[in-house]
Amino acid sequence: MNEAFANIRAIAKRELGSYFASPVAYVFIVIFLLLTGFFTFMAGGFFERGEASLMSFFLWHPWLYLFLVPAAGMRLWSEERRLGTLELLLTMPVTAAQAIIGKFLASWAFLALALALTFPVWLTVNHLGSPDNGVIVAGYVGSLLLAGAYLAITCMTSALTRNQVIAFILSVVICLFLVLAGWPPVTGFLASVGATGLKDFVAALSVMTHFEGFQRGVLDFRDVLYFATVIGFCLFTTGVIIRTHRAG
Amino acid sequence: MIKVENLTRTFGPKVAVNDISFAVERGEVLGFLGPNGAGKSTTMRMITGFIPPTAGRITVGGHDVVEQPIAAKRLLGYLPENAPSYTDMTVLGFLGFIADLRGLKGAARQAALDRAVDACFLENVVHQSVDTLSKGYRHRLCFAQAILHDPEVLIMDEPTDGLDPNQKHEVRTLIKRMGEKKAIIFSTHILEEVEAVCSRAIIIDRGAIVANGTPAQLKLRGETAGSVLLRVTGQPADAVKAKLEQLGPVRRVGVVAQSPAGAQLRVVPASREQAAETLAAVADLVAREHWRVEELRAEEGRLDEVFRGLTMPDTKPRA
Numbered sequence: 001m002n003e004a005f006a007n008i009r010a011i012a013k014r015e016l017g018s019y020f021a022s023p024v025a026y027v028f029i030v031i032f033l034l035l036t037g038f039f040t041f042m043a044g045g046f047f048e049r050g051e052a053s054l055m056s057f058f059l060w061h062p063w064l065y066l067f068l069v070p071a072a073g074m075r076l077w078s079e080e081r082r083l084g085t086l087e088l089l090l091t092m093p094v095t096a097a098q099a100i101i102g103k104f105l106a107s108w109a110f111l112a113l114a115l116a117l118t119f120p121v122w123l124t125v126n127h128l129g130s131p132d133n134g135v136i137v138a139g140y141v142g143s144l145l146l147a148g149a150y151l152a153i154t155c156m157t158s159a160l161t162r163n164q165v166i167a168f169i170l171s172v173v174i175c176l177f178l179v180l181a182g183w184p185p186v187t188g189f190l191a192s193v194g195a196t197g198l199k200d201f202v203a204a205l206s207v208m209t210h211f212e213g214f215q216r217g218v219l220d221f222r223d224v225l226y227f228a229t230v231i232g233f234c235l236f237t238t239g240v241i242i243r244t245h246r247a248g
Numbered sequence: 249m250i251k252v253e254n255l256t257r258t259f260g261p262k263v264a265v266n267d268i269s270f271a272v273e274r275g276e277v278l279g280f281l282g283p284n285g286a287g288k289s290t291t292m293r294m295i296t297g298f299i300p301p302t303a304g305r306i307t308v309g310g311h312d313v314v315e316q317p318i319a320a321k322r323l324l325g326y327l328p329e330n331a332p333s334y335t336d337m338t339v340l341g342f343l344g345f346i347a348d349l350r351g352l353k354g355a356a357r358q359a360a361l362d363r364a365v366d367a368c369f370l371e372n373v374v375h376q377s378v379d380t381l382s383k384g385y386r387h388r389l390c391f392a393q394a395i396l397h398d399p400e401v402l403i404m405d406e407p408t409d410g411l412d413p414n415q416k417h418e419v420r421t422l423i424k425r426m427g428e429k430k431a432i433i434f435s436t437h438i439l440e441e442v443e444a445v446c447s448r449a450i451i452i453d454r455g456a457i458v459a460n461g462t463p464a465q466l467k468l469r470g471e472t473a474g475s476v477l478l479r480v481t482g483q484p485a486d487a488v489k490a491k492l493e494q495l496g497p498v499r500r501v502g503v504v505a506q507s508p509a510g511a512q513l514r515v516v517p518a519s520r521e522q523a524a525e526t527l528a529a530v531a532d533l534v535a536r537e538h539w540r541v542e543e544l545r546a547e548e549g550r551l552d553e554v555f556r557g558l559t560m561p562d563t564k565p566r567a
Contacts, residue, residue: 007346018337084328087298
């Protein structure tokens with residue numbers, strides 16, 4: 001167990017290091033911060049709302065992550081396959097599961113860092129008024145879980161191909177589906193044609209439905225379970241893909 | 249140390265490796281020869297646990313590669329084909345990462361890093377990023393990674409590919425030295441390498457083993473093995489040939505080259521067992537006739553002949 005932990009840590013450390021070895025990490029963080037700023041203050045009407053909350057900040061995360069998270073995660077496995085280092089990694093005394101978890105955690109930690117760097121928004125809202133900081137913490141937790149779910153999907157598509165562009169597009173499409181399934185126009189359409197059961201089922205698959213609670217400050221066990229399930233399922237599938245690829 | 253039994257691997261309808269068995273003990277260096285696509289890399293990938301076999305069993309140090317992969321991989325050092333490494337890391341960063349995965353800690357870790365850097369001549373580039381390295385350095389880096397934990401078993405897929413002649417020589421010397429205490433398998437296209445380094449060689453063609461023996465044994469299977477090569481000056485080739493043909497144990501005499509100044513001839517004995525006898529007979533004849541001899545030797549046979557004869561059965565090797 002100790003050894004598994006050491007392996008995961010070594011793999012995560014390398015992966016995290018490789019983000020910062022190139023300009024990728026810095027470009028990503030700057031773009032992420034600029035975009036969150038723009039959406040929160042310009043498009044989200046932070047000031048017009050006249051309330052001390054980060055509603056207009058978190059509102060955009062499912063859309064923002066839609067492109068940024070696949071961009072951050074697309075190289076995770078496709079790069080290993082392109083360089084041939086997959087052969088090196090998987091002939092080390094580590095299990096595929098340790099490698100998958102290590103890589104995922106490194107990438108997730110990177111996204112968490114980018115998210116943590118949005119703290120000026122939190123300072124601003126606390127300076128201007130007295131928001132409910134419990135709601136904000138819940139929002140951050142939800143946002144992190146959301147990023148984790150998108151990232152796990154990207155992990156899976158990245159294992160499918162040695163081409164990063166394909167991995168990116170595939171994961172955007174899958175994430176978009178998970179967003180749209182709970183988007184009011186879609187749920188509204190399904191409800192209008194009378195398919196209430198279908199509407200509820202499709203909406204339950206959506207990240208929107210489950211992210212909503214966090215935005216309102218509600219930490220619902222079912223929502224946490226939803227994100228944990230998506231992450232677990234996608235990482236498991238990543239393992240299956242890698243094994244299938246080796247088995248030829 | 250390595251035991252391969254009835255190993256088979258198919259990719260769809262294609263049989264890449266077909267029911268091969270062999271064993272490698274400590275102190276042996278096994279050369280893996282074969283044309284491209286013969287199944288060398290596939291076999292090595294199965295031994296190292298990268299791809300699972302379709303059928304058959306592999307054990308490394310007594311551990312089944314499929315059932316106890318971690319225990320088996322711990323004993324292995326592996327240099328994959330094309331020597332991959334993470335291009336965004338420094339040389340030391342990369343080796344450090346491998347040391348972490350190998351579970352090396354503290355002083356042992358530092359000693360292992362120093363030893364590998366030293367053995368592979370990487371001192372000058374330790375702080376350089378891998379993507380700035382030349383092919384030869386990258387190759388040696390991957391080699392360093394394979395020997396980092398001083399493994400008991402080394403599997404190397406074309407370890408000298410892409411190196412310059414000096415580096416090739418150094419790598420061969422290193423393999424030979426390590427082969428005294430380890431079990432080593434390496435694949436190559438370079439036949440002299442097999443003679444220089446291997447204690448045993450396996451020739452594999454279309455997924456099956458076609459020859460298995462020491463380089464000397466393999467060479468005996470060559471067409472010219474045991475024949476006598478003679479070069480004389482000041483004699484017409486035909487006259488020399490006629491005299492040689494009258495010798496007892498001779499099956500055939502061929503003229504290899506001739507010029508007004510002299511001739512080179514090959515004397516093929518009637519059977520391989522009569523090789524020594526033939527050499528003596530030719531030497532006697534030379535003494536009797538007072539020929540001026542530039543060269544007289546028994547041929548050992550050549551690996552490239554054996555290789556071609558075994559892996560291209562449709563084309564007759566030249567005599």
